[in-house]
Amino acid sequence: MLWIDCPWCGPRPETEYRYGGEAHIARPDPAATDDAGWADYLFMRTNTKGVHAERWMHRDGCRRWFNVLRHTVSNEVLAVYPMGTPRPETPRLPGDGAEGA
Amino acid sequence: MAEQPVPQSPLASLADALAATGADGVTLAACPARARLNLRLDPEDGGALEAAGAALGGTLPLAPNTATAAADGWSILWLGPNEWLVCGPADDGAARAGALEAALAGTHHAVTDVGAMYTTLTLAGANARTVLMKGCRLDLHPRAFAPGACAQTALARAQVILHQIGAEPVYELTVRNSFAHYLASWLLDAMAEYRPA
Numbered sequence: 348m349l350w351i352d353c354p355w356c357g358p359r360p361e362t363e364y365r366y367g368g369e370a371h372i373a374r375p376d377p378a379a380t381d382d383a384g385w386a387d388y389l390f391m392r393t394n395t396k397g398v399h400a401e402r403w404m405h406r407d408g409c410r411r412w413f414n415v416l417r418h419t420v421s422n423e424v425l426a427v428y429p430m431g432t433p434r435p436e437t438p439r440l441p442g443d444g445a446e447g448a
Numbered sequence: 449m450a451e452q453p454v455p456q457s458p459l460a461s462l463a464d465a466l467a468a469t470g471a472d473g474v475t476l477a478a479c480p481a482r483a484r485l486n487l488r489l490d491p492e493d494g495g496a497l498e499a500a501g502a503a504l505g506g507t508l509p510l511a512p513n514t515a516t517a518a519a520d521g522w523s524i525l526w527l528g529p530n531e532w533l534v535c536g537p538a539d540d541g542a543a544r545a546g547a548l549e550a551a552l553a554g555t556h557h558a559v560t561d562v563g564a565m566y567t568t569l570t571l572a573g574a575n576a577r578t579v580l581m582k583g584c585r586l587d588l589h590p591r592a593f594a595p596g597a598c599a600q601t602a603l604a605r606a607q608v609i610l611h612q613i614g615a616e617p618v619y620e621l622t623v624r625n626s627f628a629h630y631l632a633s634w635l636l637d638a639m640a641e642y643r644p645a
């Protein structure tokens with residue numbers, strides 16, 4: 348069981364949240380993007396082994412979205428930060444992949 | 449002429465079972481119908497917070513997971529950084545909504561009557577906390593959750609607004625109507641072990 352710090356409600360168990368997939372994926376302009384670019388936007392994810400930026404929503408609580416940095420091997424939650432803000436720096440951890448910088 | 453629909457609590461069919469609780473250090477009861485208003489406003493919006501507080505005769509709580517008491521039996525529960533649940537006597541809801549609308553005119557806000565959406569249960573008694581702990585993962589120890597604390601969380605996988613109103617302890621559980629019968633049945637089952645043989 349993960350415990351995630353909702354930025355508003357405080358620490359709550361994973362089961363109160365909805366997972367929202369990888370964070371920081373910008374939607375391209377459909378008119379200016381070819382099929383390959385659109386497919387990349389829709390389907391391709393980094394599948395990180397290491398520190399992963401992802402979106403969570405506090406479904407059973409305040410119903411607000413926020414971003415989390417989670418280590419996909421240890422499940423350690425390293426940072427919680429608001430939607431629309433850049434990914435924070437995190438220290439490189441043992442076992443991080445290329446995404447872990 | 450069509451018959452007038454009569455509002456009925458979703459807990460009506462459990463009335464006898466609820467009335468039989470209490471000998472076991474924990475009492476479950478259905479609260480009478482009450483007014484509930486969902487209030488959204490930007491606390492940074494100069495004056496909106498104070499205007500809403502004044503209209504309710506109280507103060508909107510800004511600390512997460514807390515509730516405050518307002519005038520005339522109303523209470524204000526924190527739901528989020530710009531969202532509150534305002535609860536009070538059933539016959540006073542429209543007047544309070546009007547007073548809030550008037551006080552917040554010109555600000556970015558929303559006052560929504562959600563009174564018909566929820567049922568409120570009271571769980572009280574020495575064993576109430578132990579019963580809740582069977583289905584709620586929050587830390588309900590008095591040092592973490594005391595009178596005046598409120599939280600939106602899950603109880604037995606149903607979304608609830610949990611509000612502690614007394615030290616005995618006494619909890620108010622506000623739940624969607626469609627979950628009320630399930631949640632009350634679950635609580636009655638969870639309370640069964642405390643029933644005297």
Ligand SMILES: [Zn+2]
Nearest residue numbers: 353356405409
């Ligand atoms: Zn929350």
